[in-house]
Structures are given as C-alpha cells and as structure tokens.
Amino acid sequence: MVRAISTLIGFAFVGVLAIALFFTAKDAIQNPAPETAEHEFHLHPKDARLQSAGYFGTFDRQQVQRGFQVYKEVCAACHSLKYVSFRDLEEIGYSEAEVKAIATQWVIEQPSVNPETGEAATRKNVPSDRFPSPFANEVAARAANNNALPPDLSLMTKARHDGSNYVYSLVGPDAYRPQPAELLKKFPDAKTPNGLHYNPYFANLNIAMPPPLTADGQVTYADGTKATREQMARDVSAFLTWTAEPKLEKRHAAGFASVIFIAIFCFLAWGAYQNVWRDVKH
Template identity: 55%
Template sequence: MIRLIAMLVGLGFSGVVLLAFLFGVGPAFSVFAEHGRFVAPTAEHEFHKESHAPEGGFSFAGPFGKYDKQQLQRGLQVYAEVCAACHSLKYVSFRDIEALGYSEAQVKAFAASKQVPGIDPNTGEATTRPGLPTDRFPSPYPNAVAAAAANNNAIPPDLSLMAKARHNGSEYIYSLLTGYQAQPAELLEHFPDAKTPDGLYYNPYFANLNLAMAPPLSDGQVTYGDGNPEPTISQMSADVAAFLTWTAEPKMEKRKQTGWAVLAFLLFATILAYLSKKQIWASIKPRKD
C-alpha cells in the first residue's frame, strides 16, 4: 500500500514538472529561437545607451586627475541659474565654494543673494532671510508635497551626491543632460507600446528611457564671463557634471595624493622587509641532506 501511494505521488510530481516544462520552459525556448536569448527583449534593454564622457574627457579622471576650478565655477553658475530652480543641494554649505577659488567676500555676497529659511525673532513665525556662509544651499520647495505638485508628481532628487549615487556618475549626468531626443522610429516599430507618454521626455541614457524632467538646457542659456568657452548644451552639461562631482567628492584630489603616498610607503616597506630578511638569514646555510 505504501509503495502504491509513493508511486502515485511520484507520478503526480512528474506530471507537475511536465506541465511546468510545457507552459514555462517551452515558451522560453521559443523566445530563444526567435531572439537568441531566453528572455524576450524589451525597449529598455534594446535602446538604453551607456553613458559617456564629453569630448576630451574630464580633467579629474584617472589617478592623476585634478579638478579644473574654472570649470567648477562655471558648473556652479549653471546649477545656480538653471538646476537650483528644481533641485536641492542640501549637503553643501555656501562656505564650501571657497574651495573653488572664491574669496571670503565673494562667498558672503553669494550667500547673501540667496534666501534661506529663518525664524522671525519678534513673532517666532517661519520666514526667510539672506543666507550666511554657514548656511546650506536652500531647497527650492518647502516640502516634498510641494515639490511633487510642481513637477507632475515627480519629486526632483537632491543633487549633492548624485555623481556618487549613479554608476559612472559624472558621465551619467553629462550624458543625461545632452541625451534628449525624439524617439527612434525603429523603437516604435518594434515596441509600439513603448511610446513616450504625454508629460514625459525620451532620453536613452535614463533607465526606463522616459523621464519627467524636461530638457533643462539650451545653447546660450547661461552667460559665461570673458575667457570662458561658448555656453553650448554640451559645454554647460560638462561643467555642471564636474561641479556635481565635486559636491559629491570634494576631497578627491587629497584622496588621490594620499593614495600615492600610501603606495610609495608600502613599496618602501616591502623593499625594507625583503632586505631585512636577506640580512637576518644571510649566515644560515640550507641543510644538505
């Protein structure tokens, strides 16, 4: 009796496995036969592009790279005149920009030109006041609800650490800002359901190809001072990408310098240890069996 029950259970299990194969693995093989992979292709997989650096790359790339302070100042200008309308920079203080080459007086003037949250000393009510160097960059919205209401229910992310929060962050920011374009006809031909919805914008460098942020930059939108390059979309994108890399990693140059010093010390210590070993064991001869 027990053997009969075991046989029935085994047959039932085998039947379930067969059904799973026919209705699960079977279609997967048909997908593989058609597309050369077990997973059916998606618009995001086929048309998403890898981020790239601007022509000539970034000055801070590589083990010996350094920030270009002129570029960082231009990037700050692009952020202040364009990006700050929607995106916060809540982990950066006004006094931090002194590292970009600004004087103390310039930092105070820049901070005073911004309004930050404050308290009325007479009534105790919330108000705004001119910024101080110790204040952080203010948020353009009082809270997340207001931010969502002003941006089609999409809350603009804080940009303080964006360059570290994304893979190849500097290149990602640059590519995203320069990547707005019309949907390719090929995409709509193969994936008619992937048409960009109203209120969104096609960008192949974004994860799902469509994002709520409208193209923020246009040629000549920001006026650079004399001696600076032409403010094209590509140039402004590279500048603000460099600036946001600095906000995310302001100590990068010191980190690289420290890294080279540590490598030099380790190399010296290794050589010293090897010579010490040779000296200690010099008088000991190997035993001959």
C-alpha cells in the first residue's frame, strides 16, 4: 500500500513538472523576449593566444612580468590586487631583492598607527604585505570615479567567462569605439549615457572605465619589447591570468600525471583480468 501511494505521488510530481515545462515552453514560443541592444551588439572576446591557455598551458614569465609592469603603471591607480602579496612576484621570475625593492618603492604605503601618538599613519611596504588598495575605502573610490567602483583584479579572469580573453578584448585597441549608427537607429534609447564609454565587449555595452591603454608606447618595457596597445592588452591579460591561477602549471602537471596513472592502472587491471580468467571457458 505504501509503495503504491509513493508511486502515485511520484507520478503526480512528474506530471506537474511536465505541465509546467509545457506551458513555459509554449509561452516562450508565443511571446518571445524582445530584442535588446546588448543581445545583438555584444561581442564575444577575441582569442588572446596566451601560452597559459589549453590543457598543457604554461606561463611565459617574461610576458607576465611585462603584464605586471602594465598593471603597475596603468591599472594600479584605480584597481587593487588585494589577494596578491608582493612576495608572490618571485613565482614569475623576480628575485628576492627585486621584490623587496618593488614593495619598498610602491607608491601607496600600508596603513599603520603611530605607536607614540596612536594616530593613523603609513609605513613602507614589505614583501609579505599584500598590494595596497589605491583608495582608503569604497566611498573614496566612488568619489574619484564618477560613483563607479573599480573592481579588484586579483581574480578577474576567474570571475568572468573566458576571463583571459575577456580582459584582453575589453582593454584592447578596438574595444572603445563610437556607437554604431545601426544600433542607434534600431535602439534609439540605447545611446551611451554621459560619463560612460561604449565598449562592445562589456556586458551592457557601456562601461564607466575610460580607455586605459590610449597610445602605443604608454609603457616602456624593461625587456625592450615594443609596447603597442595590443601587446600591452595581451600582457596585462597574461598577468591577471597568473594572479587568478598562480598554481595553473602545477594543476596542469598534476592532471596530466593523473591521466597517465589511470591509463596504466586500467591496462594493468585488464591484464590481471585476462590472467585470472584465462582458464575459464565461456
């Protein structure tokens, strides 16, 4: 009896779900969602062709260092890296002495307290410190950026779909452009508001951040690489890929080793099976 009741309840539940699915699909077909400018004119990110991409990707440390230089000279004025410590830079090829110098010379110092007076003060950064925020708090950040809050970039390439390519495309040389005449003709109300900038790689097409990479040579690379806007966009994308996944190479290596182990184990298991049952007639 209990089994029959349970079966009836199960059929009723499935029936309700089927009816709900039917009417939802019917409504979607009869009343399709209206077209939007975001849906029609939003562009998918371009391929940055980073060495870290793919199942066997590794970091090009020279490129990641160039990306750090772009972050330091262009992005750090507005965006924080609150989950990254100065000493982490040793993983991309900087020596201990270089990391110490970078930390000490960083423009923004760490908040502190004067032990003699108890008043707020600042101190020089040390390698164990995390990168300090360029603003004292969210209110100050919004006040300096037309009420827009610059996001932290530590995990940006993990927080966005196809993150590495997204960052590369968002700040690349063809990202900021005039609104297409076709968009304004089809969606007159979609005109970019004052204070925002049209960028087809951004989710709603209008972004508060002004173009960060405005000209070739904006950064002078220490290794002599020509700093075109496209090169700087690709390099900063590589750096932010590293900040989000500093253990990427180890993860790829561990995954590759695991696949090889499983393949060998399956072969040995198959051999053992054949050996144990070789005398058994079917």
